[in-house]
Amino acid sequence: MGRRELAAEIFADVDDPLGALRWCLASLRKALGSETLQGDPIALNLPPETYVDVWAMDAGEVPDMASTRFLDGIEPASGAEFETWLMIEREHVASELYGTLRRESMRALSAGNHPKARALAETAVTCRPLDESAHIILVKCLAASGEMAAAVAHVDATEARILNETGDKPSPALRAAARKSIADVPQGVSKNASIDALIQSGKAAVSAGAVDAGIDCLRRAAEDAEEVRNDYLQALALQELGTALIHAIRGFDDEGALALQSAADLAVGIGSSEIAAQSLCELGYSEALAGRRPAAARYLEDAMGYAKNNQDCLASIHAFIGFNLVDWGKVELGISHFQQALELARSAGNRRREIWALGIGARGVLRAGRAHEARDWLKQCLDLCDETRWLAFRPWAVALLAEARLALHEISNSTQNGLEEALALSNQLGDPCWQAATARSIALVQIDAQNYSEAGKWLAHSRERCCSVTDLYAGLLVEILSDQVRLSQLRGDVQDAASLARDLLPVVAKTHADGHLDFAMSAMSSSTSS
Structure with missing residues (x-):
């Protein structure tokens, strides 16, 4: 960074910013060495032992670190x-x-x-x-x-x-969490031949919506495999258990992550690349969902190394990388990974992976300003949802399609009706993320119609639903908060906009939502100056 720019950033309120900067740099050189912090732009050139x-x-x-707080004190x-x-x-x-x-x-x-x-x-x-x-x-x-x-x-x-x-x-x-082991349940049958059957029964139960029964089967399978010291079956059971805890039940992502970490470590130890890749992939998704983007990137990079030529697994990894990158503000790079995910999912014949990549990837395409393309992705997504009868995914695609149509000025009564049906389905599913997404899109439609009071109620409901679970979707929360700031600005409510901007900026920083950083800072600055 150049000296003038740095001086303006740090010493904007002093009479001689450059003089103050020179004094500070000289003091630092006394502590660090005469060759450090020289030149313009300033070069760190820290001593090798630093x-x-x-x-x-x-x-x-x-x-x-002496403290967990950056520049503490x-x-x-x-x-x-x-x-x-x-x-x-x-x-x-x-x-x-x-x-x-x-x-x-x-x-x-x-x-x-x-x-x-x-x-x-x-x-x-x-x-x-x-x-x-x-x-x-x-x-x-x-x-x-x-x-x-x-x-x-x-x-x-x-x-x-x-x-x-x-x-x-x-x-x-x-x-x-206060159980001695991840699979600590009442004692069950421990015959080695029954473990695989328990795993398959657990997967089937979870897929059919009998989540509690399925998770109980997977816990028993993991425990039985541990007892007979079958590392492969234990890793497989823990991978399925961790995946179910993250995707099929709300609030248990942390226990799911622990199960997946154990599965990955066991799999690496026995050379099972497929289980290692799947477990690390799901860990990456969990971290991305929570906004822990650097950690997610590392898990997904590790997963890529174990996936080898497994197209199905690679499809998931690329989709999750895209998911992480879009919410990180690296939209075009994220879209490229979604495109790779779609090609791989289609080659593997996995329709659900294709649906997920279309529906979630369309959000990145929309953020890139390509509303026509996003609309096409979402129409394909909904057609496939109907074809495969994966109705549980429809609310997200319907909500995002309404946003794309808003951008294209294609809003009609059918859009509002579709959103209301999607919200009803979200309520039946009991999915706070889908409830939040559909309520947010209803609010955006109300904003477009200049029904600001109704829009405010829907955004408040959307935020409440999003925050009703501990393992919330961080990227969606950032979108909702940003919409609330924009709505307050439209209504001319300076104080409310200022308050919401103060809520938004720390969340943006904490979850590495870099694409929203300029808006959050601008909103806070304009609200403060007003």
Whole structure:
């Protein structure tokens, strides 16, 4: 960065910004060495022995940090622009640090290194004290090491604290985490020949909508396989269990991630590339859903290495990479991965993977400003939903199709009717994500008709539905908050816009929603100046 630009960023309110910058750089050179921070633009040129914790974290390592807060204790009296930058970077660093601690804690737990797992989980809790996910991992670590009393005590204390500070009680997943093992259920049949049957029964039950029964079968299969020391069947059972916990039941993504991490480690140990690839792929999806984008990217990169020539698995990996990249603000690159996913899914003959890539990928195409193309993707998606009778996916595609038609000025009464039907189906399915998406699209239609009061109610409902579960879709929450800011601006409600912008910016930073960063900063700036 050039000296004038840096001086304007940091010392905008002083009489001599360049002079203040020169003084600071000279002080830093005394501490770091005379060759550092020279030139214009300024070159770091740090001494070879310098340790930079955030660089270590970017490389995927757990950094040696005295605090979990970036530049903790440093509150420079500088301009508003630098203060905003510091707030955003603190959220970015905290998010990436938490993702790194979470990943390494799960790996240590899977490897049976309980002291290391616990230490990392405790640091993660310090990083995100009100994040239920962090506490679930810590409770799992305590339970796995046999400290059941400590696990239950931590659950009690955490429930009380979260309820006291947020007014909301944690989900049942927190207390459910206080089991000694991932597959800790009442003793069942442990014959080796029955394990595969349990896995298949569990998969079938989950697919048919009997989720609780299916998960119970998969838990029993994992436990029985562990008892007879069949690593392959244990890895397979844990992979299916983790996938079901993430996709088929709300609020249990953290337990699902632990099952998948164990499955991946077992699979790598026995050389089962397919199970390793599928498990790492689902871990990447879970992280992407939560907005932990760097962690998601690492899992999906690892999955790619194990997938080899498995077209079906590669289709999922590319679709999840696209999903992560679009919400990261890297839209065109994300679309290219969705296109690869579609080719692979069609080659593999997997219609559901094709439907998912069309429906989720269309959101990226729409964000790229290609509404006609997005509309075509969504029409194909809905045709395939009807053809394969995958009705549970329809609400998302209908909601997004309405948004595409808004962009093309094609809104009609049938659009509103279709949204209402999609919302009714979402309610029957009990899916908060689909409920939030359809309510948001109804709000956008109301905004287009200038029915701002109705739109506000629908957006509030959409946000409430999106936030009603702990494993929410972070990218959708960012969209809803952004829509609320825009609506307040349209209504001329400066105070409400300012309040919503203050809600939006930390979420954008925390979830690496870089495509929304300029809008969030602009909204906050204009609201403040007004």
